[in-house]
Amino acid sequence: MVENCKNCETEVTQNYCPNCGHPAILKRIDGHYILHEIRNVLNFEKGILFTIRELTINPGKNIKDFLNENRNRLVKPIVFLIVASLIYTVFNNFFNIEDGYINYSDNKESATLTIFKWVQGNYGYANIIMALFIGLWLKLFFRKHQYNFFEILILLCFVMGIGMLIYTVFGIVQGLTDIKLMQAGAIVGFIYTTYAVGQFFDKRKLLSYVKALFAYLLGMLTFSLSAIAIGTIIDLTIQK
Numbered sequence: 001m002v003e004n005c006k007n008c009e010t011e012v013t014q015n016y017c018p019n020c021g022h023p024a025i026l027k028r029i030d031g032h033y034i035l036h037e038i039r040n041v042l043n044f045e046k047g048i049l050f051t052i053r054e055l056t057i058n059p060g061k062n063i064k065d066f067l068n069e070n071r072n073r074l075v076k077p078i079v080f081l082i083v084a085s086l087i088y089t090v091f092n093n094f095f096n097i098e099d100g101y102i103n104y105s106d107n108k109e110s111a112t113l114t115i116f117k118w119v120q121g122n123y124g125y126a127n128i129i130m131a132l133f134i135g136l137w138l139k140l141f142f143r144k145h146q147y148n149f150f151e152i153l154i155l156l157c158f159v160m161g162i163g164m165l166i167y168t169v170f171g172i173v174q175g176l177t178d179i180k181l182m183q184a185g186a187i188v189g190f191i192y193t194t195y196a197v198g199q200f201f202d203k204r205k206l207l208s209y210v211k212a213l214f215a216y217l218l219g220m221l222t223f224s225l226s227a228i229a230i231g232t233i234i235d236l237t238i239q240k
């Protein structure tokens with residue numbers, strides 16, 4: 001009796017597929033599977049804690065390794081950014097981290113306000129959109145490097161994910177101590193981003209870090225300006 005692999009359709013006559021190594025019969029999910037999966041996520045060898053450690057100690061090299069050599073060591077970058085943003089959002093709601101930092105001067109409803117409120121409530125997706133803007137500036141500033149736009153996006157997913165976790169840590173400390181710390185957190189976030197992106201492109205050149213910082217600032221600025229422009233256009237269209 002010949003069966004085909006459930007993963008790649010190759011004919012399988014043994015316990016494992018000769019082409020892709022997928023087992024011929026999947027074991028049923030049981031307690032071991034659950035424990036194994038939890039251990040994998042928290043694993044210091046792979047998993048999310050390992051990813052955080054590697055991206056903190058040596059971001060440039062680890063992200064380059066992910067792009068060029070091994071994609072199994074770190075967790076998936078887009079998922080990482082969304083999960084990190086989600087963690088921030090949960091703690092932000094719990095501790096009201098952003099209270100007293102972002103105040104909307106007039107309470108008149110406008111499309112621009114709605115857009116910024118959406119950003120505030122959906123950091124996961126907003127960060128990905130912001131990464132598109134920052135990525136364009138990075139691609140422009142580092143156009144002599146081999147990395148394409150999508151590889152730069154992967155870099156940004158990792159770096160911005162750690163950025164969100166930095167804000168989370170500062171936010172938790174602020175929530176527990178009542179000391180206003182988010183501005184300090186933002187500065188640490190900026191330093192980390194500049195350091196990580198600069199190191200990724202060329203860790204020996206000062207210019208690399210300068211370009212990283214400006215790409216990040218310009219990316220945020222153009223992202224905000226686009227949001228304001230879109231909001232204004234919507235408002236003007238509705239009002240007439």
Ligand SMILES: [Zn+2]
Nearest residue numbers: 005008017020
């Ligand atoms: Zn197969």
